[in-house]
Amino acid sequence: MYKYLVLALRTPDWTDEVTEPHRDWLDEVRAAGNLDCTGRFTDGTGGAYVILADNLDAARELVATDPIHTTGASELVVFEWEITG
Template identity: 30%
Template sequence: MNQNLPNSSDPHPQGTEFSRRPTDEHVSPGVFVVVLTYTSPLTQVDDLLDAHRSWLDRQYAEGRFLASGPQVPRTGGLILARAESREAVLAVLGTDPFACAGVASYEVVEFAPTRGPLAAALRGGA
């Protein structure tokens, strides 16, 4: 479910159902993978790259993003984010200069890290 931002106001595009987090007040933030796909020529993307990187730096400073980088080959990028909800991730993505200029689309996938050396850290544990 690719979404062009910031025009996407529907948190459940195309009638897709998303699992709801329990309403327990102790639920830690979710972990999300954002797949960013360029929808414009690289020359247009490159014109916005400095602004996009500054935006990324702000998200890291706020603790929203855990990792990011370009796809290989360079057709977009990936962002590993932590947030209370998918809607919160979409709101942040809507402020990306790439989104504001319409040069990228975004797919947001929530996942529950349960195995591997980084799982506890990604969940906000030890």
Template identity: 35%
Template sequence: MKRFLVMLMRKPQLDPAVIPLHQAFLAALREQGRNEMSGGFADKSGGAYLLRAESLEDALEIAHSDPAHTSGGWDVTVYEWNTH
């Protein structure tokens, strides 16, 4: 599997009720061995998680099913990450 950095930047219309749904989504990914680490930025502008997926298409499909994305409250960007 490859690694992908998923960056989430909060939008002004963010609904705080979505945050627990997003956290549950990340917990489910951790249980599947797909989320290596995650966390919010200290300035509360957003956060990131390190996702394991077979391809960029797979990573995008997973990230776009995140409540953070489906709610429209965050801008979500996915980068393939070549770690060493």
């Protein structure tokens, strides 16, 4: 498994109503053993999380099911992350 950094930047379509479904989704991903950590940006523009997946395509497929993505509330960008320290 590799680590993937997901940047979630809010779009103009953001609504607070998506927050709870997003948190539920994160809980499900964590329970499946595919979530390392999460956090929000203190300026309110979005957040980031680190998922575990076999490859970049698998990571993108998983992230595509996040409610903040499926509703258009956030733009998600996935990076393979080599942690060196």
